[in-house]
Amino acid sequence: GFARIDHHRTLRKGFPEVVYCEGKTPQQAAEILIRLAETTDASVMGTRSGVEVYHLVAQMRPEFQYDEQARMVYLKRQASPPVGHVVVLAAGTSDLPVAREAVLTLELMGACTTLIVDVGVAGLHRLLEHLDTIYAARVLVVVAGMEGALASVVGGLVDRPVVAVPTSVGYGSHFGGLAPLLSMLNACASGIGTVNIDNGFGAGYLAALINQLGEST
Amino acid sequence: GFARIDHHRTLRKGFPEVVYCEGKTPQQAAEILIRLAETTDASVMGTRSGVEVYHLVAQMRPEFQYDEQARMVYLKRQASPPVGHVVVLAAGTSDLPVAREAVLTLELMGACTTLIVDVGVAGLHRLLEHLDTIYAARVLVVVAGMEGALASVVGGLVDRPVVAVPTSVGYGSHFGGLAPLLSMLNACASGIGTVNIDNGFGAGYLAALINQLGEST
Amino acid sequence: GFARIDHHRTLRKGFPEVVYCEGKTPQQAAEILIRLAETTDASVMGTRSGVEVYHLVAQMRPEFQYDEQARMVYLKRQASPPVGHVVVLAAGTSDLPVAREAVLTLELMGACTTLIVDVGVAGLHRLLEHLDTIYAARVLVVVAGMEGALASVVGGLVDRPVVAVPTSVGYGSHFGGLAPLLSMLNACASGIGTVNIDNGFGAGYLAALINQLGEST
Amino acid sequence: GFARIDHHRTLRKGFPEVVYCEGKTPQQAAEILIRLAETTDASVMGTRSGVEVYHLVAQMRPEFQYDEQARMVYLKRQASPPVGHVVVLAAGTSDLPVAREAVLTLELMGACTTLIVDVGVAGLHRLLEHLDTIYAARVLVVVAGMEGALASVVGGLVDRPVVAVPTSVGYGSHFGGLAPLLSMLNACASGIGTVNIDNGFGAGYLAALINQLGEST
Amino acid sequence: GFARIDHHRTLRKGFPEVVYCEGKTPQQAAEILIRLAETTDASVMGTRSGVEVYHLVAQMRPEFQYDEQARMVYLKRQASPPVGHVVVLAAGTSDLPVAREAVLTLELMGACTTLIVDVGVAGLHRLLEHLDTIYAARVLVVVAGMEGALASVVGGLVDRPVVAVPTSVGYGSHFGGLAPLLSMLNACASGIGTVNIDNGFGAGYLAALINQLGEST
Amino acid sequence: GFARIDHHRTLRKGFPEVVYCEGKTPQQAAEILIRLAETTDASVMGTRSGVEVYHLVAQMRPEFQYDEQARMVYLKRQASPPVGHVVVLAAGTSDLPVAREAVLTLELMGACTTLIVDVGVAGLHRLLEHLDTIYAARVLVVVAGMEGALASVVGGLVDRPVVAVPTSVGYGSHFGGLAPLLSMLNACASGIGTVNIDNGFGAGYLAALINQLGEST
Amino acid sequence: GFARIDHHRTLRKGFPEVVYCEGKTPQQAAEILIRLAETTDASVMGTRSGVEVYHLVAQMRPEFQYDEQARMVYLKRQASPPVGHVVVLAAGTSDLPVAREAVLTLELMGACTTLIVDVGVAGLHRLLEHLDTIYAARVLVVVAGMEGALASVVGGLVDRPVVAVPTSVGYGSHFGGLAPLLSMLNACASGIGTVNIDNGFGAGYLAALINQLGEST
Amino acid sequence: GFARIDHHRTLRKGFPEVVYCEGKTPQQAAEILIRLAETTDASVMGTRSGVEVYHLVAQMRPEFQYDEQARMVYLKRQASPPVGHVVVLAAGTSDLPVAREAVLTLELMGACTTLIVDVGVAGLHRLLEHLDTIYAARVLVVVAGMEGALASVVGGLVDRPVVAVPTSVGYGSHFGGLAPLLSMLNACASGIGTVNIDNGFGAGYLAALINQLGEST
Numbered sequence A, B, C, D, E, F, G, H: 001g002f003a004r005i006d007h008h009r010t011l012r013k014g015f016p017e018v019v020y021c022e023g024k025t026p027q028q029a030a031e032i033l034i035r036l037a038e039t040t041d042a043s044v045m046g047t048r049s050g051v052e053v054y055h056l057v058a059q060m061r062p063e064f065q066y067d068e069q070a071r072m073v074y075l076k077r078q079a080s081p082p083v084g085h086v087v088v089l090a091a092g093t094s095d096l097p098v099a100r101e102a103v104l105t106l107e108l109m110g111a112c113t114t115l116i117v118d119v120g121v122a123g124l125h126r127l128l129e130h131l132d133t134i135y136a137a138r139v140l141v142v143v144a145g146m147e148g149a150l151a152s153v154v155g156g157l158v159d160r161p162v163v164a165v166p167t168s169v170g171y172g173s174h175f176g177g178l179a180p181l182l183s184m185l186n187a188c189a190s191g192i193g194t195v196n197i198d199n200g201f202g203a204g205y206l207a208a209l210i211n212q213l214g215e216s217t
């Protein structure tokens, strides 16, 4: 076979394998997703997926859903109510697809999530109007393209962990997200962890793990 | 004056400003550290500091200490006992200075910390012998130079947040830490947040914030 | 003419020239392949080839074959049974096209080859289940995208040469394969030689030469 | 001779040639500075200069001065009182040498200049306390290392031109100033022009020209 | 909603928010533009916009216009006659789209603007024929691809601020505009501020702010 | 108008302006070419041109020709017989388009030109078979992709100037021609001048100028 | 302790751990080397080591040796006579330190080794004079700085595996070895595996493993 | 031995091997130079050489000379008077060491050479005053750091070959000469061949070969 599902993952990581659909044929991606749905009781996710994967999966398993903006195909099986509070901040409207991928991941992993959009530093008051929500967060996810300054500004305001996601929104010397990536890695505010460019999924995953720590176990 | 201390920071961030000593004259760095010691009740830290800064500070404030390996000058004022559990893993002996900077930061910020050294993936069994400690951690910090593969391997084993710190240990196409930085940002394991190359301080700071979330507040 | 076949190559290199089809018109590629088939008794290969090249070649020489996944057009003329043992490990399903190109090259060059797929380090036990096969190899080829950590882990387990192939599977700061390329070049395990990004052919070729050394000549 | 002074420059540019001392022997730099002092009535500046250049110049022309922080040797001949208002903002204490080079250039070119230090975005309130001064500026110069987010934040607050200077203050993935350079070039706020890394002189020069436009001519 | 218009911006910056249409769906871009037209009395601009955005906007608000070359959708509401004088110089015909974006921005922001095209340094006399116009400018915008030398040459001729815009016109080691970007940042002439590659809008915006300073306020 | 033809160029450079068609509309390119044909007696060339430009030009001026491989539209007006001897060497068949652009440029500029194809260093004897032709050259142009080693090898054999052209033929860590570009710039053989990646025109132009020097004037 | 020796390594890899001395204090490096000498019967190696490490080690264990050119401290314990045949080719005299590191590694790992120096492609006949030795090799190691073309040329001559080592010998656009690294990764000859810049040790190690395969086991 | 002199080179290249002294011990460099002086009748050159090499050589062969600025040790044996005319233009005083290396190489290779210094494009009239000399050249060498625009401007003025040498004079985003290197490779003027950063020797060598073509042979 072309794939070997990691059945131990739910045990080890508390969440099953997530399928990275890019570079797989729709048939391969669909088959892995369906096998996962059969061998786990948890939610199932396929990231960076075209709609054809969804169509193939839905034929067999109509309970799967597809989010076009996030390009995610998923099966939601969350039983218990969402816990904690993760605030996802998107600098601009163009960063929405990545922010949405983070939000969807957080929701599938059981985190109570709030999305705040279009609060880039070019108009700082827009961010400051949300201070109450921001201070109420257990973890924050900052999604920003262009120069990614939002991560520094948010990081300077809160005493909670910040997960920063650079996006490829920009052009020229942006170099496909390099500008905000370097910006976030070099942020003068402390308490920021960075994930790969456009990796909304990874940011959501990390934030969900951190958020979970706030629950008494 | 050449500096404006951010007195609000303890309120906002739960920890006072940390002085970045590089690019400051020893006199400037020392003066800021002493002013911080006077205006806050918390611990005080100066990172990337030569020993001359310490000598200047200690003349006025002998209770300051200096850690040569971590290149940190600091004043420890922690009252309450350390909480939680952060495990810091260093891939090689050469990564120790950065790992030590992380450990010291964690300790000054009140986290109970364990350091495990020389467990790079070239001899995987060395890592696997520590599985009990690893599984007991609330958060993990992985410090690695060369190709930084340790972050992926550890990330694949645990269901807790991992903070990855690439180091500049390597040569040639390592490009001063670029190799492990890219490696960590592109890790196939999920739940990893990355900080800047050699930024042991930043990793410790972020891990301390995450670790703190595990305390019931 | 637009090409000058290197007729000495079989003498010098033990294998005829291999046609790199990219940047050639299908007509040019097809003509060179047919000329090679006529002037050598060995197998003939065209890499990075679209299916149109195959269609043109097959009109004249129906014994040619085409592998869509590997994008290779070839004529298999191996007489003697395959020798030695080369194990090709692919980190993820998305790395299959490159792995397949390596496998096909190895087979055409007479190496006995085993392919193991989807054993990335995010789920290490999947790799460890194949330890017997891995230890039985004379040479190993590791094909990995993302951060390419599989090369280091495999390199740390065996006392045989490892050929590492970074793939372009990834996005953002992956920079088209740069991340795993740097990772493999800086691997902390010894005994690894790296080839170009996505160069499954080159890896197979090198591994075949090494594998051949194990035969008593 | 090793140099050809551009005597037309005062006519053309309203200010004489400025000597870039790096890569010149102290003797060469000193000789050019003295020749400039003789052939122009305006102020004379030598940038990126070690103190030895100053010592050589001062032997002949004791009215020259040296600023160690800015590494500038200069002869101040400003007759008319300074005009307009340029505000130079430095993100951190470590950015002071570059900020000082800008301030000195502005003063030598006749601009009324205010310097505000240590107002990085990690503690935003420090910046906001200076809003009155900031709004009173005709032009602003923002000097910042690390991730350079200060330029975006300032650019979002004012309706005046902003000249942004990235500095080499930082380490690791800062790549000697690349991080704040890209940040400033990609700033989401409009009205920002960027100069080379550490080029305090160039920023001061440009700001002085812009400031001058506010005078009725 | 997917967007939060920055209503304060006209107050703060003297000009309303400008919509960056890339990465937004045409529906999103159109809706924001129409909302801006309703909540401000100033001109409205959408940059990097396909014609579909215009079609959607024009259905509701036929007074909007579209400039295909500049890829800008806009609503011109300038009441007062244009002021000052900005000269925009384009090195080659291929740089026209970027130059046109600058010109349109300048006109919408009330600057009197002259465009001079095809005066690259390979034929210097073409530039020198326009010296009168060049010397009459309050500010200059230099738009150049290839090696971007025009910025240095113009910067060496005038005593006015120069805004330099590198373009992506070129190939090979041009690296999408990196060559002229570095060229402009390292220009040996003083008084030059650089904006992002292909950022005609940003250059026009900055030049308009500078030009405005020449008006007695 | 959108273009200003450099009528002095034939005087200054001995050859009229050459039109770079990329980034121009076919209409613009065609109009400039026709205007050039009218105002000069020399040959006329448009590089990097699609066939549509040719169609537009040929409607007005049927004596123009189009070379699809070289993507050049041109009008040949050479009266005098070709002089000297330029040898153009292409490493592989895939480098032919760039080599052909060089050859065509050389022929239009009056140089006697020989093209030798497919003599890459992987089969050195193919090159060595042409030693007589190579030694007879006044100037050599070496066109090579992949690692571009052919330039060094040729440069080590001859006492004549070598113009090296890296091509974008390759993939992965080739980075669009960066690999052979760096290779050629760092060649251990002396007497090599390098032009931009894929710049067959520029190589031909330079070689034509050098070749011309061999004529007694 | 600061280090955890990998005692299993001789079992797993057939050779004990090799100490990378850079980034370790001389005390740390020396202590690890002595511990290795005590716990293994095989040879012991410390790479990239200053002479102080040797002095510390030799005090305790005078049988250790130091090679200044290769910067290696080692204890030779080879019992059986060297086997096979590895030819190490160095392009220039300046590449000798890296070549020597490879040779020493090969000898300590039991390979019969020949070193050929100063056979760069600028004078190809120097290489061709050694054809007999070259054809007699089981494996070849090619060490080259500048543009690294030697790897391609050698790779084109032999039917044996080639291990290529780029060196940092060069300047300017060499970028510390990037030029020959890319050259070797993109070599048009097949059968080449590349190691990190200046990694003579890694090349020797890999070549020794390959060479060993030629022995009947 | 550590070196193999290429005795054929004078035959093949018309000039003996030139010793690159960097990375060689002074003893090695000196010995090679002396051996060359013994085995050839032509001039002998060692580039990038410290003065210690000269001292060692001069002990044995006092007729050698050393140029400190060019860092060249050489033995001049030119018999015939210099021929042709090469004009070397240096943009700034700081570019003199590289320009001097070019001039010395040209003189040792028998070219009649003129050096013009400090004619950068920031003061264009300085260049234009030398138009007569410039037009009289058979070949031109342009040496420039900063943005390297001088190459384009000179290239646009002459109908002779131009050899462009980028220098490392600059800072920040200059990236050690990358800025002028890219600038020269992308020059909009035709007829320019570029050599490596700071490679005055290489430029002189190439220009000497071109200049020689103007002599009737």
Ligand SMILES: Nc1ncnc2c1ncn2[C@@H]1O[C@H](COP(=O)(O)O)[C@@H](O)[C@H]1O
Pocket: A017, A018, A019, A020, A021, A047, A048, A199, A201, A202, B187, B188, B189, B190, C091, C092, C093, C094, C118, C120, C122
């Ligand atoms: N969008 C994504 N970005 C990064 N990693 C991902 C993404 N989606 C899934 N993954 C990870 O990639 C691995 C799947 O690889 P594969 O076996 O090729 O499907 C899983 O371990 C996931 O944790």
Ligand SMILES: Nc1ncnc2c1ncn2[C@@H]1O[C@H](COP(=O)(O)O)[C@@H](O)[C@H]1O
Pocket: A187, A188, A189, A190, B017, B018, B019, B020, B021, B047, B048, B199, B201, B202, D091, D092, D093, D094, D118, D120, D122
């Ligand atoms: N080693 C470090 N790496 C990154 N950031 C640091 C480091 N040390 C201190 N900082 C941050 O840098 C800022 C201090 O900048 P400054 O005002 O220049 O001292 C503080 O906000 C710290 O959070």
Ligand SMILES: Nc1ncnc2c1ncn2[C@@H]1O[C@H](COP(=O)(O)O)[C@@H](O)[C@H]1O
Pocket: F187, F188, F189, F190, G091, G092, G093, G094, G118, G120, G122, H017, H018, H019, H020, H021, H047, H048, H199, H201, H202
């Ligand atoms: N400064 C230099 N820059 C580039 N190449 C050089 C330089 N000096 C000498 N060379 C070349 O480097 C080769 C000598 O290398 P090596 O054998 O290491 O001395 C000769 O072929 C010279 O043509």
Ligand SMILES: Nc1ncnc2c1ncn2[C@@H]1O[C@H](COP(=O)(O)O)[C@@H](O)[C@H]1O
Pocket: D017, D018, D019, D020, D021, D047, D048, D199, D201, D202, E187, E188, E189, E190, H091, H092, H093, H094, H118, H120, H122
């Ligand atoms: N620190 C600096 N950064 C950038 N450019 C400078 C600097 N100082 C002087 N310059 C410019 O460099 C040119 C002088 O170059 P040079 O002839 O080499 O002294 C002058 O035109 C100045 O405008």
Ligand SMILES: [Mg+2]
Pocket: A091, A092, A093, A118, E003, E004
């Ligand atoms: Mg917005």
Ligand SMILES: [Mg+2]
Pocket: B091, B092, B093, B118, G003, G004
């Ligand atoms: Mg170790």
Ligand SMILES: [Mg+2]
Pocket: A003, A004, C091, C092, C093, C118
């Ligand atoms: Mg998988």
Ligand SMILES: [Mg+2]
Pocket: B003, B004, D091, D092, D093, D118
């Ligand atoms: Mg501060």
Ligand SMILES: [Mg+2]
Pocket: E091, E092, E093, E118, F003, F004
């Ligand atoms: Mg033109």
Ligand SMILES: [Mg+2]
Pocket: C003, C004, F091, F092, F093, F118
């Ligand atoms: Mg071929």
Ligand SMILES: [Mg+2]
Pocket: G092, G093, G118, H003, H004
């Ligand atoms: Mg040599």
Ligand SMILES: [Mg+2]
Pocket: D003, D004, H091, H092, H093, H118
């Ligand atoms: Mg000068």
